[in-house]
Amino acid sequence: MRASDKAYAALREDIIEWRLAPGTVLAEVEQSERLGVSRTPVREALSRLTAEGLTTAAGGRGVVVTDISLEDIDELFELRETLEGKAAALAAERGERPVFARLHAELLRAPEMLNDSDPARHDYYALVGRLDEAIDEAISNSYLAQAMRSLRVHLVRVRRLAADDAERLHAAAAEHAAIAEAIAAGNPRLAEAATTLHLHRSLSHVKATHTPH
Amino acid sequence: MRASDKAYAALREDIIEWRLAPGTVLAEVEQSERLGVSRTPVREALSRLTAEGLTTAAGGRGVVVTDISLEDIDELFELRETLEGKAAALAAERGERPVFARLHAELLRAPEMLNDSDPARHDYYALVGRLDEAIDEAISNSYLAQAMRSLRVHLVRVRRLAADDAERLHAAAAEHAAIAEAIAAGNPRLAEAATTLHLHRSLSHVKATHTPH
């Protein structure tokens, strides 16, 4: 593995896992010492992070970790709804139906995964990730897929704030199942509607979590 | 101006203006000699270009200029329709109406700009660019604006292929005027519809230009 990949992966993890808080200044020398590589790969890593929007170049004086506020979440979901709604509709038109029928069946059994033996919900998130990948592949539009991928980075950051509880995950699984079902049925408008519904519920949940009572 | 900015701007120009054809391998040493800077800023420039999608990392052996084929154009416009349609609708909801009313009036007078005294259509494209900027600002959604900006880079490349004739530009100006009018009227669905129409016509024109008779 290249040193620049290592630096990139490490910094990205640290930002997504909120070990590097928004506003933190990432100085090249400091990070190169912390990560045990020279400045060159660190620079490359910071370039990539800035291109992704996880960091911002702060006028000549290092890069800072991008802030994510509640207003950002609204904007983020506005774009997400647009892109994923379209993607779901396209997947319903172009996708391999058996693939989504199988995912639908698996998602219906998702509640079994949400027992307490897996606190990180690893299997559950992996399954949802497979649905995302299946949609990415089904749409056969690399530009749209790319746009969604760059969005998901920010969404993972938001998810870390949301503290999903078992109840919400059960509901989300059912919503994902509905999306998969609509795609498997080859119904674009239904797939888009199911996606819209899911995203609205997700957003409401995140905002409810962070609204003072 | 920093050397890396210079290298980035030069390479970007060369790619967009088709002086560097798709598939061209951009070797670091070669480009650093051509541009008169050292390898480091060239690397930085190539990083940025790759992040934008204008170049692709070719497995350790330099980066190559990304290809743009007719299938890519379909994908590109599919995403463009999604993003710009949503953007026009949001602008109609949130924009300052007088701004778009003024742009509407200017676009109606656009045919006057399309005389032969300005073969590059500089004023015309500047006006259309101002409409794009006004929409970007009106939507107040930095993520959506960012997604559209990264799309426009590829669209400029396509436009260079299209060889817009005066007739098409007249029609396009009228379509843009319709978009501005709908936004000025605060009608989101109309704005989206006008955008959809404009993009379909643009796409048809590009494809007609490149379809063998």
Next chain:
DNA sequence: GATGCCCTTAGTGTATACATAAACCGCGAT
């Protein structure tokens, strides 16, 4: 004659030295 291995070479990946610019601190003057 064809195939496989080795050597050469060219190009990227990394480290580091040097240049340069901006910010901060301290000192002085008003």
Next chain:
DNA sequence: ATCGCGGTTTATGTATACACTAAGGGCATC
């Protein structure tokens, strides 16, 4: 006491030397 100027310091920006990897060609062997 505050404002401004200048020096110092610390960061990034650039250049370059070195390492390493992969690809291509040539030679030898089957």
